[in-house]
Amino acid sequence: MRLSAAARNYTAGMFRPPTSEQPLKLNFNENNQGISPLAHEALLSALAEVHRYPDRPHAELTVALAEHHGVGPQQVTLGSGSSQIIHIIVGAVARRAQDAGQPTQVVMPVPTFDAGASAAAARRLPVQAIPLRGNLEADLIALQAACEDFDGQSVVYLCNPNNPTGTVVDSAELRAWVEAAPQTLFLIDEAYVEYVTDSRFQPVDAWVRDGLPNVAVARTFSKLHGLAGLRVGYSLSSQENAALFATFLPEMPVNLLGLLAARASLGDTDFQRRSLDQTLLARRRVLDTLDRLGLRYADPQANFVFHELPAHLGGNRSYRQRMRERHVIVGRDFAAYEGWNRLSLGTPEEMAHVTAEMMQVLGQKE
Known part of the structure; x- marks a missing residue:
């Protein structure tokens, strides 16, 4: 398929810090990298x-x-x-x-x-x-x-x-x-x-x-x-x-x-490869951050990471609220795992921003 100028120029968009009007949504396991130019x-x-x-x-x-x-x-x-x-x-x-x-x-x-x-x-x-x-x-x-x-x-x-x-x-x-x-x-x-x-x-x-x-x-x-x-x-x-x-x-x-x-x-195997590579890079950044924080996580085999929260945060709802105040929407409640959060993965640039926020919120001492 021959691409039009619109498709050639199509990207998922450059990273911009989230705001209250446009928060960074990392709660539905979506692909923040956008879609294939061929699909576009x-x-x-x-x-x-x-x-x-x-x-x-x-x-x-x-x-x-x-x-x-x-x-x-x-x-x-x-x-x-x-x-x-x-x-x-x-x-x-x-x-x-x-x-x-x-x-x-x-x-x-x-x-x-x-x-x-x-x-x-x-x-x-x-x-x-x-x-x-x-x-x-x-x-x-x-x-x-x-x-x-x-x-x-x-x-x-x-x-x-x-x-x-x-x-x-x-x-x-x-x-x-x-x-x-x-x-x-x-x-x-x-x-x-x-x-x-x-x-x-x-x-x-x-x-x-x-x-x-x-x-x-x-x-x-x-x-x-x-x-x-x-x-x-x-x-x-x-x-x-x-x-x-x-x-x-x-x-x-x-x-x-x-x-x-x-x-x-x-049919766009190039896009699929780029999409996968970028997600795995984003996943690695999150795991490195959790390792620095000393927090446990499930072995991640998807485009999200299920990780432990420090006990002093008061559970998942409290953590979600603190991240929302920083314009980042993460996870939701899962019965019997109120001390854990599911973080959907965005682009590597988005996750560089999010992991810095995580260090601030999760790294705080009681």
Whole structure:
């Protein structure tokens, strides 16, 4: 694609110190670096086509994703963000179980991304919420026990890397469980997959290629690709499961702009590499700061860091207020972890500013 002058000149913007009117938002795990120049160009070009239905772009993105992951197009399900995908899969599997006369439960670690719990609540399904291990990783043994104790259909929702901790589970251990539990549906949310550096981790698209029938992976263009506002997500699964999921989706759930921007961004490997490199640099700056402060943190494998707060600050709410006074919005509350905060990563320049503020707030003595 040949870039226009507007796209060539497009950037995420130079860093400016935050103000009360324009605070620095580091609380939703967004990509502050902006979007691919190719995606930007695709959006500009799409404005002349918004009066058309998105049939062809829908099919083209489906085929492109299938080729990217080495699966068939019939194994790809598009959705309006990965949250919709998660809701659709939970609902579809529960309906299939109901038709077979089986109850359904959702099993997940806590804390984790809330789409799994909200999908269960929308369908009045019981949830088995399993606390994290001491190292803030999901407890696979306890999750498995919760499934084995249930006489019916279990849906294991596993955000991997987990949100809010950023930790991953050992893929070899997880796969052994998947292969040993063919009646359990494993819904693996890999929203942050591109940021993982842990050698124990293997993306689940490989398991779909291997033909494991009881696994579905949810992906999103909201993180590395920076398209959160356009709501583009998808899943990869067996052809049989994908056909089931499709019956619960509205026809062409992603709009024209999202489809075209996602297709362009998928092909922009230079942007993806720059985006990843900048995020990892920002992550390193935060970890170095926490190390200087002597504060613990979960092993971060995403575009955020879950870190301990000094006891004298009085918990996460007090810390958030102090940072807000400095025009930086961070984290939110997570039950049982009021002494911790989740810090989303901005650009390296933004994080240089934020870490200086963190040194002032977190480094204060009682």
